[in-house]
Amino acid sequence: MKAWQDRCLHLLVLSAAVHYVTSLEEELTDSIFGNFLDPVKDLFEHEDELNGSLVKFSLRNPSHPDDDLCYITAGNAQSLSACAFNSSAKTFLVIHGWTVSGMFESWVSKLVTALFERQQSANVIVVDWLNSAQNHYVVAAQKTKAVGQEIAHFIDWIEEVTNMPLDNLHLIGYSLGAHVAGFAGSHANNKVGRITGLDPAGPDFEGEHAHRRLSPDDAHFVDVLHTFTRGSLGLSIGIQQPVGHVDIYPNGGSFQPGCNLRGALEKIANFGLFAISDAVKCEHERSIQLFIDSLLNQQQAARAYRCSSNDAFNRGMCLNCRKSRCNKVGYNTAMVRRPRNVQMYTMTRSSMPFRVYHYQLKVHFSSKVNTTEMESSLTVSLFGTKGEAENLELKLKEKISSNRTHSFLLVTEQDIGDLLMLKFKWEETNGWSASNMLKMVSSWWSGDNEANNMDVHRIRIRSGETQQKLVFCLKDPGSHNLNQELTFVKCQDAWKKAKRFHLDSLTARS
Numbered sequence: 001m002k003a004w005q006d007r008c009l010h011l012l013v014l015s016a017a018v019h020y021v022t023s024l025e026e027e028l029t030d031s032i033f034g035n036f037l038d039p040v041k042d043l044f045e046h047e048d049e050l051n052g053s054l055v056k057f058s059l060r061n062p063s064h065p066d067d068d069l070c071y072i073t074a075g076n077a078q079s080l081s082a083c084a085f086n087s088s089a090k091t092f093l094v095i096h097g098w099t100v101s102g103m104f105e106s107w108v109s110k111l112v113t114a115l116f117e118r119q120q121s122a123n124v125i126v127v128d129w130l131n132s133a134q135n136h137y138v139v140a141a142q143k144t145k146a147v148g149q150e151i152a153h154f155i156d157w158i159e160e161v162t163n164m165p166l167d168n169l170h171l172i173g174y175s176l177g178a179h180v181a182g183f184a185g186s187h188a189n190n191k192v193g194r195i196t197g198l199d200p201a202g203p204d205f206e207g208e209h210a211h212r213r214l215s216p217d218d219a220h221f222v223d224v225l226h227t228f229t230r231g232s233l234g235l236s237i238g239i240q241q242p243v244g245h246v247d248i249y250p251n252g253g254s255f256q257p258g259c260n261l262r263g264a265l266e267k268i269a270n271f272g273l274f275a276i277s278d279a280v281k282c283e284h285e286r287s288i289q290l291f292i293d294s295l296l297n298q299q300q301a302a303r304a305y306r307c308s309s310n311d312a313f314n315r316g317m318c319l320n321c322r323k324s325r326c327n328k329v330g331y332n333t334a335m336v337r338r339p340r341n342v343q344m345y346t347m348t349r350s351s352m353p354f355r356v357y358h359y360q361l362k363v364h365f366s367s368k369v370n371t372t373e374m375e376s377s378l379t380v381s382l383f384g385t386k387g388e389a390e391n392l393e394l395k396l397k398e399k400i401s402s403n404r405t406h407s408f409l410l411v412t413e414q415d416i417g418d419l420l421m422l423k424f425k426w427e428e429t430n431g432w433s434a435s436n437m438l439k440m441v442s443s444w445w446s447g448d449n450e451a452n453n454m455d456v457h458r459i460r461i462r463s464g465e466t467q468q469k470l471v472f473c474l475k476d477p478g479s480h481n482l483n484q485e486l487t488f489v490k491c492q493d494a495w496k497k498a499k500r501f502h503l504d505s506l507t508a509r510s
């Protein structure tokens, strides 16, 4: 019966998918979802009838991060000493997600190694629920609760026999494993210290009541990385809604640099469905890579910034760190407990270390006449004490209009140190449109060549990483033509001081 219902659901999803396809990308994304939800593992559905345990707890060893050498069994206190469980050390439970292969994926041992690297004496326990996780997706998703409950019993037992403080317990769950961690936390007798959700699974959990998915109620601190929340038809591999105390959306939580989903999709078109899992995996697993990065490269911790929306973040509006508005990404995320979710954003590089340097540029465009229809491409080069970043494109969300300040987000992959100078280039992209020709001719005719020129005299910059704010002034105010590269240098402090002195002397006199 169950299988029939599920299959009907898939048919619905798939036929809906077929109906709404509009482009190559969407079509292939839908086929990914189709595949993701496909009943490929019906064979394993009978597992239910076994009342044996669903979960095994493998205590890993730093010298054999890959191997399951010792299992801890709830109720068997001897297994703790046999595995050399250290009850005064930090304990991590690593919880995998849905699997097609029925085997641990390669990230498991990489994460285990990174955890040991950071916390030498930690107990790193890999939770093995592979038997249930290799059902088809919908069934595996249904099992997350039972698996979580069994982990909760394990936690209760280990707390009782070792007196271990649960603040030392950190559950790290990936995909479906994030919801397993949520159920484990909510069913344990006492609250666990922390749950990290790595791109928690979306299908069957998005929009569900907090009791039926990972939520801030499940631990003292719940932090979440969202890396593949882009979906169509309301479905997304990773959950889109915030589900923790702190929810970080790297690169907006959708496409991750270096994953090249589009390229992968084209590969699928050429080489068939075998390439699908790679395309999905890169974005979904980026959450794990970011977490591993935060364990290994503590000195290069990436920063995330609280923002009301990804759009505002992409305009550089949210780089202010006051009142704990920014935080570190991954393991280094500082505990912030607010009644409401905090959504944070960050940009990343395409590989480890992922950290980038964020800048907000505020550019004021002035001109004598209204030129709102201006379409242009803007590039900026930054020169600092440690290096430079050249020809960075400023993403224009709207057309430039006269006498308005536009705000942009700019990132550099390298630390360029303290900013010394910047160059600003502007090219009109609709250069030869009829309206532009008309404008040019009319201004030429009226002999007013300067009239529709846009000017930029000052650029204000805020660095997210250093929180420094600087104002840059046009080096040579005589050069007006924005179609050439303009050089900006730090505005003369002397000028500001002189002005302040002037004001001071004025107020002193009055």
Ligand SMILES: *[C@@H]1O[C@H](CO)[C@@H](O)[C@H](O)[C@H]1NC(C)=O
Residues within 6 Å of the ligand: 050, 051, 052
């Ligand atoms: C199921 O549980 C019952 C009673 O607890 C036990 O007798 C039986 O052996 C168990 N079966 C399996 C397959 O573990």
Ligand SMILES: *[C@@H]1O[C@H](CO)[C@@H](O)[C@H](O)[C@H]1NC(C)=O
Residues within 6 Å of the ligand: 086, 087, 088, 089, 090, 121, 122
């Ligand atoms: C147990 O963990 C504590 C705290 O990390 C550490 O100081 C101690 O050396 C560990 N004991 C053993 C036997 O590793």
Ligand SMILES: *[C@@H]1O[C@H](CO)[C@@H](O)[C@H](O)[C@H]1NC(C)=O
Residues within 6 Å of the ligand: 366, 367, 368, 369, 370, 371, 402, 403
């Ligand atoms: C922009 O501001 C300048 C100086 O205040 C003014 O002369 C100019 O007319 C304004 N341009 C527009 C299009 O409003």
Ligand SMILES: *[C@@H]1O[C@H](CO)[C@@H](O)[C@H](O)[C@H]1NC(C)=O
Residues within 6 Å of the ligand: 368, 369, 370
């Ligand atoms: C420019 O356009 C805006 C809105 O379109 C208008 O309010 C403003 O008065 C215009 N300014 C000039 C100088 O034409």
